[in-house]
Amino acid sequence: MSDMFYDRDSRARGCLTLSSKTSPLAQKRWSTSKTPEDPKNQVPAEPKSATKRLLSKIPIGRSHENIYTIPNILTFSRLVAAPxxxxxxxxxxxxxALSLFAYAGITDLVDGWIARKYHLQTVVGTIIDPMADKLLMTIGVAxxxxxxxxxxxxAVIILGRxxxxxxxxxxxxxxxxxxPKTMARYWDFSLPxxxxxxxxxSKINTALQLMLVGSAIALPVVPEAIISAWHLSEAMTGFQYLVATTTIWSGLSYVFSNNAVKILTKDEIQKRIAQAEAKRKP
Structure with missing residues (x-):
């Protein structure tokens, strides 16, 4: 029995002696090696920050709205039809020209009805819709x-306004x-x-101007006998003076009105986009 303990002790000492004679590189490798059983060698996982978890649940505000709607597409088609x-x-x-002008007038009524019925109003629509009307009016009058x-x-009065x-x-x-105020953001109309x-x-004047341009386009198509019988040439002259009066009046209304142009705040932009998205959801 004592021999057994002696041999076991000798083997242990022999292993210690052998390990002490190993190379410095081996000793370094042995000392730096990490065993999964040693809890001191395990690197604790970094706890997730409570602030990060909280921020990840907060929805990021959007400053863009969906501009690819049917009313905006119809309005854009009027922009293309003007030239x-x-x-x-x-x-x-x-x-x-009269046929295409009639198409522009019909789509002007239809896109507004669709936008109101299906809650597709957009801020950009309030800009490009009158822009399309004015472009058609400007080109037609010129x-x-x-x-x-x-x-x-x-023409000078209408175009000057x-x-x-x-x-x-x-x-x-x-x-x-x-x-930041950049040209790319300036022309990004999805950013209201x-x-x-x-x-x-101004609404009345726009309707009268459209009627004037439509009548001037259609007059050469109407037979001369009807023009003479209905005194259409004299009626057109009186209509021209009426449109000149409403044009000057509407231009002055934008100057002296306090509600014609409204600059939207950041909260108003977020609120309107959220309301539009909520209405579009089934």
Whole structure:
């Protein structure tokens, strides 16, 4: 029995002696090796921060709205139709120009009805919708003045008002744009910043201008006998003076009105986008 303990003790001492004679590299490897059973060698997992867990549950606010709606698409089609109408007028294709002008007028009514019925109103729609009307009006008036269908003085009044409103829109868009103010963000109409509300006289004036341009386009298509019988030429002259009066009146209404242009705050932008998304959900 004592021999057994002696041999076991000798073997243990022999192992210790052998290990002491190993190379320094082996000793370094042996000392740095980590066994999974040793709790001192285990690296504790980093606890997840409570602040990070809380922040991960907070929804990030969105400053963009969905602009790819049917009303906005119809409005954009009117923007594209405007220069085509001008081309047709310059080349005396009055029948084709009248058809495309009628399409623009119908879509102007339809897109507004769809937006209200299906809750697809967008801030960008309040900008590009009057923009499409004014572009069609501007091109139509300019081309009709070149053809002699409208007097030059009336064209100057209509176009001068539109130029003044366009400069004002550029100014208000820039001052209301949230920082950073870059040209890319300026032309990103999915980023709402200001809302334009047309005045009542402006709405009436827009309708009268559209009727005037439509009548001037259609007049060459109407037979001469009907024009003479119904005194349409004299009626057009009186209508031109009426439109000149409402045009000047509507331009002044934007200058003296306090509710025509509203700069949206960050909270208002978030609230409107959230309301639009909630209405679109089934």
């Amino acid at each position: 085509v109408v001008g081309y047709l007028l310059v080349h005396d294709y009055h029948a084709a 081309c009709l003045a070149v053809n002699g269908s409208l007097p030059v003085w009336l 539109d130029v003044g409103l366009a400069i004002s829109a550029i100014y208000y868009r820039w001052i209301s744009l949230p920082p 910043s200001a809302e334009v509300k047309p005045t009542e006289i």
